[in-house]
Amino acid sequence: MTAHRDVSLGAAAVPRSSCELDRELLEQAIHLAELGRPGARPNPVVGTVLAMPDGQVLATGHHVRRGAPHAERACLDDWPEEVPADATLYVTLEPCSHHGMQPPCSELLLARDVRRVVYASSDPNPDTCGVGPAQLAAAGVRVERGPADLERLALQQNAGFHSAHLRGRPYVTAKWAMTPNGRFATGDETKRWISGPESRAFVHYLRAGSGAIACGIGTVLADDPELTVRGPVASRTPAPPIRVVYDRALRLPIDSVLAQTARTVPVLACCAYDAPLERELALRELGVGVWRAPAPNPGAPCMLASSLTMLCEIGVQDVLLEAGPELLDSFSDAHLIDALVAFVGPDDAPDDQPGLALDHPLVAAALAASVERSGEDSRHVAVLHPAWEIPGATAG
Ligand code: AOF
Ligand code: ZN
8 A cells, every 4th residue: 555655745745725715615624524523433534515616515525434435425425416617625634545444535536527626634544645635636636735724623623543643642632620729529528520510511522532531540449430421422422432541550449330341341451560460360350451561661651651552553543531630640741641621610629639739731731721611610621732733733
């Protein structure tokens, strides 16, 4: 497959359109792509619009799920008539050229006589990367890229897909709820939740879009969580995210909800290389997977980074890290957090509750971010890629 790369057209060689109408229609395609979340995982979400030079939209499409038609095909299936010579096809990811579960979009576009294509972002998949646009251009199709800010949006939209291909590790989003004084627990037995019901429902949407949900053994011992996708989004979740527990000494209790449900939704315990063998055997009896960090393990950062490489190898592109302060701090210290989603409740908690200092980089980033109210929470913030800029995202 890589032989194709000799003839590929590097994105830098593709001219950018500066036309306002192209921007509007590409933006529309980016919105359409979101309809594919979470169903498309592990494929990227992709949206397409077929439109005339006066802005009239002839057809639209998006990639619904892995194995379903690509966005371009979904769109052209929606327009069975001849494609007008002056129509443009807008797509959020470059049209593919390879045979995967679906046939190549480049061939389809040529067969349907599409004369102009504007795409938002490159495809990092080495099976196709750059070849589709090159084939189209070689056949006389006008191929252009959209404006740089829309390229950034389209890249961010599939951050995990790009991360897995370009870095060999998943995109890590840390999610937590805290009080305004940086505490992760209310300290009030009658009040279990810091965040409100809207934020908690949103978490299930985040989970559904992730290949793995991770937490530390401290959270398991304190809360005995289920870490599954529940609520309305569950039926649209392609495969349940695997549940990952960072558990150096394999203390995961046999009677924990995670261990007891491991045969229904996979659970993977990540431990130190020298964790007790009898614990591993007991957990494996229940269907819990055990991954040992490479020996010798000089410290947490090494274990965390190598666990992410392993997760990528087993197909995980996005990790939702639902950790307590200790594990969050370790990930942050190792520069392994790409984005954060923090919910800040309305009331302070006693200072003796677990938490992070207000000047901790994660907490400071969450408190400095522009505020979006979420139900009864005073803050719901999302901060993107503080640690990693997707290559191309800053290209002019
Ligand atoms: C497109 N349009 O809508 C999508 C693309 O197994 P397949 O055939 O579905 O191929 C999946 C790969 O195709 C995926 O990894 C990515 O490189 C590209 N996805 N390409 O032209 C689409 N979803
Ligand atoms: Zn395709």
